[in-house]
Amino acid sequence: MSNKDAKVLVIGGGLAGSEAAWQVAQRGIAVTLCEMRPVQKTDAHHTDGFAELVCSNSFRSDDPAGNAVGLLHEEMRRAGSLILTMGDRAKVPAGGALAVDRDEFSRLVTEALENHPNVTIQRGEVTALPAPEEWDSVIAATGPLTSATLTQSILETTDEAQLAFFDAIAPIVHRDSIDFDKAWFQSRYDKSTDGGDGKDYINCPMTEAEYEAFIDALIAGEKTVFKEWEKDTPYFEGCLPIEVMAERGRETLRFGPMKPVGLTDPRTESRPHAVVQLRQDNKLGTLYNIVGFQTKLKYGAQTEIFRMIPGLEKAEFARLGGIHRNTFLNSPRLLDQVLRLKARPNVRFAGQVTGVEGYVESAAIGLLAGRFAAEEKLGATPARPPETTALGALLAHITGGAEAETFQPMNVNFGLFPPLPGDDKKKTRKRGRDRKAAISARALEDLAGWVGPVDDLRAAE
Structure with a gap:
């Protein structure tokens, strides 16, 4: 050309x-x-x-x-x-x-x-x-x-x-399907931009028992099977699928995308054991993506496992996660x-x-x-x-x-x-x-x- x-x-x-x-x-x-x-x-x-x-x-x-x-x-x-x-x-x-x-x-x-x-x-x-x-x-x-x-x-x-290497995509949730009797708005340490109110993220808390059950489900969930010629392709370490992080250690997610520091559950006035955060994805504020939840889980497994998260039991997904080969x-x-x-x-x-x-x-x-x-x-x-x-x-x-x-x-x-x-x-x-x-x-x-x-x-x- x-x-x-x-x-x-x-x-x-x-x-x-x-x-x-x-x-x-x-x-x-x-x-x-x-x-x-x-x-x-x-x-x-x-x-x-x-x-x-x-x-x-x-x-x-x-x-x-x-x-x-x-x-x-x-x-x-x-x-x-x-x-x-x-x-x-x-x-x-x-x-x-x-x-x-x-x-x-x-x-x-x-x-x-x-x-x-x-x-x-x-x-x-x-x-x-x-x-x-x-x-x-x-x-x-x-x-x-x-x-x-x-x-x-x-x-x-x-x-x-x-x-080549593999990269993954996080799912997106419709805001009106989130249960705010359990979830709440707060930025970590109440930090915000443009003079905001420090409530830019939706937070879904987990108890220790809920977190442990969630980790079990991530590890056991049905995952994308790679083609034979793809099996030796590595992941990029900075964007690992969440289930791969879970497999590396049960506390990995609690010190990564699910860390609870800087957040206080208003129902208990205390810091949760773990937190799933969602960040606004469009200007209307109708869509939120699950922060750090890039995944290679199959669609059915994603829907089932991510609805284990308190506040997302009835979540409707605008887009589920996926995995693609990068170069x-x-x-x-x-x-x-x-x-x-x-x-x-x-x-x-x-x-x-x-x-x-x-x-x-x-x-x-x-x-x-x-x-x-x-x-x-x-x-x-x-x-x-x-x-x-x-x-x-x-x-x-x-x-x-x-x-x-x-x-x-x-x-x-x-x-x-x-x-x-x-x-x-x-x-x-x-x-x-x-x-x-x-x-x-x-x-x-x-x-x-x-x-x-x-x-x-x-x-x-």
Whole structure:
């Protein structure tokens, strides 16, 4: 697939592809955005909209001083991110997190791209990495659901043996089917955003006996059986199915997604033994997703087991959980410092396929790939963000900071950042929140020298 009028081809209309196309177009360069849906469907998507969120609706913490992903949010806003702009417009209450109405979010991103004069949209599957004579600048942002034919092309080009792991999706519940004689609204430690009342989550408490019975049911429940060729595919550790966590130890969930800390059951005025939290999934507040409950349980087992949760005995599910096969590159070995494929430099990769994990991280790599491709087209040397920034630290990790032999998908975290001045001295080393705040302050100061005038316009304004 080629187009002489377009200068950059972006393959994939997810978070990373949408962001990459936007960044190219914002710099005055024609870009063709190719998305295979609805011509070719996937196991996880339900619409043909761009940037459809198939798992959680949360972009996680929005606190730039205390959380690395919150810092990444702020950096992307300052860099003119389409994804963060539309995320802010479609946000729903979520305590200290940024969560969105997934349908509204996808609609806003889709409209922005469809209306951009430099963006051409093509629907259809790209089955192989384009050669330089077809497209001299390509961004492959096919994400965790890269088609089998394109995956094979990548394997042949890179001489890799495997590019896959498994990821899971959490179920969504209709709010009006929740029993509020048992459930209550409260954010952990009553924390909220935008001056809210600290009641952004629905909480379903469990006694010790209820928790133990629930764990037994999760372990015994009927689960999806993998095909023979899938059996050696690993899970991503950051998004394990809830029943896999339960199998690792009976207390694992109580110290993970079901931890009761910071919550008080108003009926007993005490902390429950365990808590299941639900987070608002749309702006109307009619749908809530069960936080951390991604699963590979079969549908019948899900309905039966999740209705064991106090308050969800009569739950009606707008969507049940599921599992899908994801794809990622060994980026430290295969990509150069500006995300080009070493074996075929006309192709860049972006998004989750590069080995980052999380919506925001995927979009961030799309932002970088789009900027790099545009800068090359404009005759400039692509400018990498400082490694002291969240964008730069994440990029450095996947393009050489991580060991190729043990590379696994990674969320952004403060452990990826270079040391602060004084870190080598015990007396001057900052710790805890002070350390995080100092890293964030340094990052935003250093970012100012990297963002340009085009970014100050802000996305889609």
